Amino acid sequence: MPQYKLTYFDLRGRAEPIRMMFAIAGVPVEDKRIQMEEWMDVKKDYQFEKLPVLEVDGVQVSQTLAIIRYIARENGFAGPDNLTAAKADALCDQYADFITAFMQWHIKALYESDYLPAKAKNFHYFEAALAKSSTGWYADTADLTHADVVIAAGLEMLKSLDKNADKLFDGFPLMEAHYKKYFAHPKLQKYLEERPDAKY
Ligand SMILES: N[C@@H](CCC(=O)N[C@@H](CS)C(=O)NCC(=O)O)C(=O)O
Incomplete structure (x- = not known):
């Protein structure tokens, strides 16, 4: 199984459906929460300078819905076809x-x-x-x-x-x-x- 790291702010917001999808799938994920004060220093490190970002073995995936679709597909929660x-x-x-x-x-x-x-x-x-x-x-x-x-x-x-x-x-x-x-x-x-x- 890949190593997953999800980065977001210390909020539910856009990350919460992703965290829930991981929980339902029973897949462990590092839940990295960035404080607002830190954000401006690290913003440029992220593909579209927005969060959430999921890292899959160090590879960044951006955009909430792209992330959640990926987890659903990987774990059999995207329907039968x-x-x-x-x-x-x-x-x-x-x-x-x-x-x-x-x-x-x-x-x-x-x-x-x-x-x-x-x-x-x-x-x-x-x-x-x-x-x-x-x-x-x-x-x-x-x-x-x-x-x-x-x-x-x-x-x-x-x-x-x-x-x-x-x-x-x-x-x-x-x-x-x-x-x-x-x-x-x-x-x-x-x-x-x-x-x-x-x-x-
Ligand atoms: N369409 C993007 C929107 C991402 C987005 O707007 N993220 C906000 C937090 S909810 C953000 O990173 N704001 C900080 C900034 O723009 O510097 C997604 O769904 O992931």
């Missing part, structure tokens, strides 16, 4: 588009004008994907895929930042059921018990 993997990829990409809109809202306080419409539109897409699933996992797979990890971890962050978090799933019962099913996944329990406390 390429078409299923592509469906999981599409859900991850759609979630990433949505969370980018959310970040703009969070920075510029565009809650009503930008966030709420983006949330309503996207949650309908995700609810519809689950309505087509016979297993309760987003890509209709027997066990979860990276799409389930990316969306559930992303929603956990959203819950910590949305001022109306208690209403996050109102009107979206399948998404709520998925969220609970994900956080009850047996392979995630030890990680959840041991991970450092963090707001997001």
Whole structure:
């Protein structure tokens, strides 16, 4: 097995789905956390000058979704065939588009004008994907895929930042059921018990 080192800030953020994917796969990874004060000194050492970065036997892989797809594929969590993997990829990409809109809202306080419409539109897409699933996992797979990890971890962050978090799933019962099913996944329990406390 390769030596894995994941570098990110001392936050959950974009690294959390990656850490969770490793935990579910049962693969050890060094969880290197850089303090903000150190970042400017080392930024240039990373391919796109952004984190997270995964090192695989010293070889850098950048971009959150590229990293998570790689771990899922390596460990049998990308579905049984390429078409299923592509469906999981599409859900991850759609979630990433949505969370980018959310970040703009969070920075510029565009809650009503930008966030709420983006949330309503996207949650309908995700609810519809689950309505087509016979297993309760987003890509209709027997066990979860990276799409389930990316969306559930992303929603956990959203819950910590949305001022109306208690209403996050109102009107979206399948998404709520998925969220609970994900956080009850047996392979995630030890990680959840041991991970450092963090707001997001
Ligand atoms: N699309 C990239 C975005 C990476 C990104 O924006 N990372 C932020 C932290 S969440 C970062 O490294 N910020 C520090 C900087 O830009 O100097 C990904 O998903 O990995």
